[in-house]
Amino acid sequence: MDVAIIETSGLGDRSYLIGAEGIAVVIDPQRDIDRVLDLARARGVRITHVLETHIHNDYVTGGLELSRTVGAEYVVPTGDEVGYQRRAVGDGDVIAAGPLRLQVMHTPGHTHNHVSYVLHDAAGTVAGVFTGGSMLHGTTGRTDLLGSEHTEELTHAQFRSVRRLAAELPDHTQVYPTHGFGSFCSATPASGDASTIADQRQDNPALTQDEQSYVDQLIAGLAAYPAYYAHMGVINTQGPDPVDLSLPQPVDxxxxxxxxxxxxxxxxxxxxxxxxxxxxxxxxxxxxxxxxxxxxxxxxxxxxxxxxxxxxxxxxxxxxxxxxxxxxxxxxxxxxxxxxxxTGDEPLRSYRVADFADLAEALRTHDLSVLDVRQTGEFADGHVPGALNIPLHEITVRLGEIPVGEVWVHCASGYRSSIAASLIDRDDRTVVLVDDGFDRAEELGLVR
Structure with a gap:
């Protein structure tokens, strides 16, 4: 039996292909299913089942198209009213695929109907658990994506789900989450590339804290998440269109x-x-x-x-x-x-790129404004005195708050500030992009 990881680093997620004796099961596939098909061909396995742990909020699933393409059974948690044929599964159900056996465990928290899949080998031994957005590596999935009115209830449910996983599964069980590798579906940053139930007992807050402390800390720490999430659940519930990866038409x-x-x-x-x-x-x-x-x-x-x-x-x-x-x-x-x-007949626009040492010198020599486009929590942990904090995702609706004149824009690494610089660049503003790590600002004594 082999578990292959299909990494989607741009979204911080993982999909899985489990193969044994020529049979394969896929869990939480991304929309670009060619990667899954190529991997299955390379491994010489036939996909018989495609499983979802939940209706996803951070990407468009490839599960429906993949199951139709290969003629596999499509498995989705019961309780989610979807616009397509699927096998609805609930707690205790078993998916049998050749020598593979996956038992469904209802693990609400990330969503109401979320499930995990416990993998057994041909001898009946528990080998791993696919936890979706429930138990992650050193953290759990966030609980606010279905609306603030559900957050507290789902956070308590998340605590109990993780506790159930730890209580019912052996210590050696490998933990295979979908989220937690950079995804905003993670309540807090995850840790490590691999983990077991035993590891989680040591560092997962749902297993090291009491229930109310866990609930209070998780809710207090929830930060903003991408606006496009509002569309993902709708698309995945209705049934996504087949993916189109063709090149867009060239324009002159x-x-x-x-x-x-x-x-x-x-x-x-x-x-x-x-x-x-x-x-x-x-x-x-x-x-x-x-x-x-x-x-x-x-x-x-x-x-x-x-x-x-x-x-x-x-x-x-x-x-x-x-x-x-x-x-x-x-x-x-x-x-x-x-x-x-x-360009046609118009000249190119440009602006200066600098680092935090340049900013330190500029602050000593002339008037300027500093725009910090990190999240509010990052700003609260330390910032350049006098800096204006507008998180990147709020820039387009708060452009009027940004001063004219010379504006130096920074974030934690230079990536978010580069986007912000392109958004605020205009004739009455001299933009300077700070393309540098924020730890350098700390070393220079710029942070308070």
Whole structure:
């Protein structure tokens, strides 16, 4: 028996393919199912079952399309009223797939109907548990995604679910969560790449704290989550459309300028320093990296036409795949020429890139404003005195609060501030992007 991990680092999630004797079961697949199909072919296994731990809030599932493509049984927790045929399972049900046996355990908390799947081998020995958004590595799934009116009830349920997992499963049981590798579905940052029930007894707050302390601490620590989450549950409940990973149609410089002038979303995927050195006015800089899809999805006007600018077709294809995972499908064009050839008659815009040492010197020599686009909790833990804190996801609705003149923009690493710089760049404001780690600001004594 073999458990293969399919990592989706851009969303901080994992899917799993469990194989034995030519048979395979897939758990919580992402929308781009070609990765799953390729892995199954490479392992020489036939997928007979596709299982969901819950209706996902942070990505569009590939489970429905995968099950239809390979003729597998599609398994979804009972209680979720979905718009397609599936096998609804509840606590105690068993999914038998060749030598594999997965027992359903109702583990509410992340959602009301959330389940975990306990994996038994042919001899009946417990080998692992697939915990979705319940027990994560050193933490648990967040409990506020279904609305504030459910948060306290679900947080108590989450505590009891994790306690049940620990009480009923052997210490050696491998814990395989879907979330917790950077996903905002995690209540707090997870720890480690692998874990067992025994490990969780030592460091999971639901197992080291009493119930009320756990509930109070989890709720108090919940931070903002991406706005696109509001659409994921709806799509996954109705049934997602098949994925389209084809390249968007190319657009020329004239059409690009028309789209920018019309206020459409035109996103530049290039490196943030390349964008700062020269870009088309009115475009938005979202460097294609592990954080790309989270922050673009957070700020994106849902359903709006979207045009991509990239270094090459490979970059466009990668971005399309990332966006498809969260249901951003209205890609209406792309351009990959040298940026100077896309300007038409207009000059490129640019702004300075600096580090925290440059900011320290500038603060001593002249008047400027500092814009900190980290989350409010990060800001509360320490910040540059006098800095204005507007979290990145609030920038578009709080543009009027940002001063004109010279504005230095920073975050914790330079990624979020690079997006913010592209959003606030305009003629009456001199933007400086601080592309540096915040620990450097601390070393320089800039933080209070």
């Amino acid at each position: 410089a004239r059409e690009l300028r028309r789209r920018i002038g019309a206020g459409e979303w035109v996103v530049d995927l290039r490196n943030r320093t390349a964008f700062a050195a020269g870009h088309l006015g009115g475009t938005l800089g979202f460097e294609l990296s592990d954080s790309f899809v989270t922050y673009l999805g957070w700020l994106y006007s849902w359903g709006s036409p979207l045009t991509l600018i990239g270094d090459d077709q490979s970059q466009i294809a990668d971005a399309r795949r990332e966006l498809a995972r969260i249901g951003v499908d209205n890609l209406t064009g792309s351009a990959v020429d040298d940026i100077r050839s896309l």
